[in-house]
Amino acid sequence: xxxxxxxxxxxxxxxxxxxxxxxxxxxxxxxxxxxxxxxxxxxxxxxxxxxxxxxxxxxxxxxxxxxxxxxxxxxxxxxxxxxxxxxxxxxxxxxxxxxxxxxxxxxxxxxxxxxxxxxxxx
Numbered sequence: 368x369x370x371x372x373x374x375x376x377x378x379x380x381x382x383x384x385x386x387x388x389x390x391x392x393x394x395x396x397x398x399x400x401x402x403x404x405x406x407x408x409x410x411x412x413x414x415x416x417x418x419x420x421x422x423x424x425x426x427x428x429x430x431x432x433x434x435x436x437x438x439x440x441x442x443x444x445x446x447x448x449x450x451x452x453x454x455x456x457x458x459x460x461x462x463x464x465x466x467x468x469x470x471x472x473x474x475x476x477x478x479x480x481x482x483x484x485x486x487x488x489x
Contacts, residue, residue: 383435386424389417395424396447398454398462410477414462416440416454418447423458425465427473431481434473438465 380388389395396416404410413426421443426435440447440458454462470477 382437386435409480416447423462427469429477432476
């Protein structure tokens with residue numbers, strides 16, 4: 368879950384910061400990137416695997432607001448780096464369940480089209 372900078376402990380990166388660093392260092396598997404929502408096409412879902420930590424990062428964004436959460440893969444074997452057919456079914460289920468929970472928590476923010484003019488504004 369995304370935290371405000373003032374709430375974060377020193378030296379503890381948020382899931383969003385950790386994912387950004389992993390993407391910069393190319394240490395992730397992009398299982399799904401920018402899948403558009405069926406109802407709100409501007410809302411995109413991405414799921415990444417981090418083989419070094421055996422974690423799954425789930426990112427929801429509408430282009431303006433972004434939420435990232437991370438969960439541990441429930442699979443210890445085979446190692447994420449050795450899964451030649453991509454994301455495992457259990458990991459997929461867990462990641463999409465997390466995405467659903469994130470949507471429920473943040474839908475009031477994510478469902479606002481970032482291209483729409485602000486209410487009462489220009």
